[in-house]
Structure formats: C-alpha cells, structure tokens
Amino acid sequence: MKKVIGLLTAVGLMASPQVLAGTVTVSGSTSVAHVMEVLAENYQNVSNKNVEVQSTGSSAGIRAAKDGTSMIGMSSRNVKQSELSSDTKEIVIARDGIAAAVNNANPVKNLTQEQISKIYRGEIKNWSEVGGESRPIVVVTRENGSGTRGAFEEIMKLQRTINGHKVTAIIPTAQVGNGNGMIKTIVANNPYAIGYISLGSVDDSLRAIDVDGVAATDDNIAAGDYQIARPFIVLMDKNAPSTAQDFIEYIMSADGQGIVASEGYIRVQ
Template identity: 40%
Template sequence: MNKSTLVACSFALMALVLIVACNESKPKTQMEASEKSAAISVITREAGSGTRDAFTELVGTIVKENGKKKDITTKEALTIDGTQGVMSTVAGNEYAIGYISLGSWNNTIKALSVDGVEPSKENVKAAKYPISRPFNIATKGEGNALVKNFIEFIMSADGQGIIEAKGYVGVSDGARFESKKMKGKIIIAGSSSVSPVMEKLKEAYMALNPDVEIEIQTNDSSSGMLAAKEGTCDIGMASRDLKASEKEVLTGLTIARDGIAVVVNNQNRLSNISLADLRGIYTGNIRFWNQVK
C-alpha cells in the first residue's frame, strides 16, 4: 500500500468514526433534543365539565376569593371539549399535558403516576391515588318505574360487574338482577366521562328488556344536571359531586368511582409527577418541561 492510499484510508476511517459518534449522540426523540427549552402545552377541559371541576378541586387550582371560588387555571391553557378531544390533542402534541377519565385511557397516550402512585383501579379503590372522583347520576324525584328499574340494574351485581369490567370502581354489592321485561324510553344526558360506561350499561339492560329504548346525550356534567332539573332528560350524569343548588332539586346517586389520569404524549420521558408540579403547570408557574422535578 503506497503512502497516498494509506492517507486516504486514514481519512476515511476518521470520517466513519465521526459519523458513528454523531449518530450515537443524537437524541432519540425531539423531546430529548429540545427538552430544556420546550414549553409545556397545557390542555384543560371546557367549563361545565365534571372532570375539570373535580380536577381543579383536587389539584388545587380552585381558590377562594372574597368568599367565592375562583378557577386560577392558566389563561395559556388550551380548552378542549370532551374526553376524546383531549386524548387526540395530547397524542398529537409531544409537549402536551392533559387529564382524562382513567377508565377512558388507552395506550395512545401515557398516564403518569402522581406522587409516586400509579393510576390504577386498584389504587383508586384503596384510596391511594390522589386524583379520584365519583360518577353520579341524578333524577328529579324518584323517576318513573322504568327509570327506577334501570337504576336498580346499574346498582345490581350485573351492573356493577359491567362498571368494574370497564376499569372503574364499583360501589355496590347488590344482588343479581332479574328482568321484569319493562317497556318504554329513557333519556340520559351529561358527562362525557360517564357516558362510555353508561353505553355499556344501556346495551346490557336493553338486551334484557328488548322493548326498552335508551337514548344517551353526551355533553358535560353541568348540562346533564340542568337537563335533569328541567325535565328534558330522565337521568343526568355527572363526573363530580352534585352542587348544592343541584341537590335542592335532584336526587343523586353514586354509581362508581373513577381516577383522573394525568396524560402526556408517548414520547415524553416523564413517568411520575408530583401534585405540586401539576398545580404549578396548571397555574402557569411552571412553563417548561425541564422545570418539572
């Protein structure tokens, strides 16, 4: 091998080493590359959402001012309607954070542990997971015979089994349900968090009662409670506690408990977040991902 060939080979080898080194040092994701300067995209739910009401209360972004409650969620937050809207927004934004019903979570996004506690049905049931709330239904009075029978089904072993199978926590040890072959129509309205499990309850009840029609109108908790108060639906759904003004008119019943999952994009390297940091993010005091401990 002559001298010029040897020099050429040496340069080629050096170039190869540099290429390999550069490739190995490249970050695996865009999140890792710009994490230090990446602003957090804060996603919240619309006003009237029971999930938002429960989240703000539990995380501490509701404060009292002049004797009245005030939501101090950052004005920079992007407001998204509905559970599915939040999920698709977070799935499409590498720097986003949001919150949804734990029972609605799937692997298109990542659910974070909170204060070291994994968001799971078992931890909600054991009261270990810090962000959980009730699923309530409400009627104006007791409701008619059909409504009462459907509620009996929900609270029976059969109904509670459906709730548990959907990933929520049952609240009743009722007996097995025996169909009375009811007839008629029920209109149910309210929370987009409660509606997925209500759809399953509806399907099972209608299979036992073929002459019953159940219509579910999905919007938000406050709309559901208003519809029940005004009599435009038979049963209202809320993913929060009933407000004092609602209790004056409506009869509420807790049918399940659910965690609120804090969710981020699957590319996010975070696996746990503290309640303090979560509060900081949602009040605007923490604006960048590298500020999250």
C-alpha cells in the first residue's frame, strides 16, 4: 500500500488554499492520486514542504482547481473547455493505459475493442461468446464522475446522445466500484467479472487482457499500439502560489518523471 500523504478533511477542502499556508493542496482523480501520493512523499523529503492529496474524482478535481478550493486539481480524462476558466493551466504529467482486467482464473486472454464495447453495452452477455466458459459476464464499471470511466466511455464509444445530451451506453445492471481498489477487489473475487482500471494499478490479484492482440504495456502505449490510453492532467490557476508551482516543476523534472516511470506510468519528458 502506498502511503497516503495527509488526506484532506472535508473541512480542509472547504478552506481556501491561502488559509493552508505553506501546504500544497491537491485533489481529484483517484487514478492520478496513485502516483501523486508517491510524488508528494518524495517532494516532501527533498523540500521539507507539505503536500496534501485527496482522491475525489476527476470532475471534482477540475472544479476544485477552478474555484480555488485546491491549489492543484487532478484529472485522468480530457478536460472540456466549458470546465476551464481563462486562468486555468493544464499540464500533462504522465500517460496511462486503461486495462481491461479479468480474474486470474478466467481463460480468456484477448478481446477486441469491439467485443469489450459490446460486453459493456450488454450485447455480449456470456463468456462462451468470446472463447470462455459458458457463464454470464459480470460487468463492473466505475462511478459517475470518474475520469477513468469518462476516458473509457469515450475511447470505447460507450456514449450515446439523447435530446442533445451525451449519456452512458453502459448497461444499467453493471456493478459500480468507487476507485481502482474497489474494482480490483470485485474482479479478483469473481472469476466471471470484467472491469477496467488504470494500468499502473494492475497487480497479481487480477490480469490485464490483451486488446486486439496487443498487450497492455508501457512500450505498447508509448508506441501507440495499445489504444485504450489517456493523459494524466493537473490543473492550476495561473496565479497559484509559488509553492504549488514549485511542486509542479518537481513533477516535470527528471526526478519526478523518474518516479512516474517507476510507478508504471509513461513519462512525458
């Protein structure tokens, strides 16, 4: 388990960054938080400055950066122009794959993007339709507001338009897990489940399947061969305190990007 650096309380989130003098406040995507906590811990060791990280989801992190309740917001999906102010800066700090993950006991090793999309739409309902056992597929998805869910739906074309509004096409009977950890627990304990998680969160408790015959690896993502991938973005006001800007500079430095790579993500420089 990675050490969580000074989780913010609800009261802390309601305070402005200026009140938390000397502390860099970061909130948002649970996927980005996985590496951000490690970056924060290392930065604290070398700078003696405190960084507080909270997992609140990408949409909440974007709002927090925009309204100033956090100095830095985290998003694991592309940010819409309507979610930004003219003073908001976006910085891509890493790239990550989204793994389609199954239980270690599942014999299915490869699925196409089309098959995965059909599974999540409810058009493929049994593992026997894709080379597995004759068992119903248990579909597992992330909660609304999750950056991982937003990116997955966009990449896998799991959105439809109703009355001019985009809505999810994922079957309503899908089990919902809040965060990568819960998705991993559900899939690791159900041999007939499929879920999607940040590639950097994959461990021995479950298995990332190949997609279109391509393994979910850093090299394949960097080469553009593995298609289910997204950026890790931080957002900050152009007039943010120098302490927040210093932390971003550390993340983008050779040391910071080395940590990004060591945690299983793709460095951007």
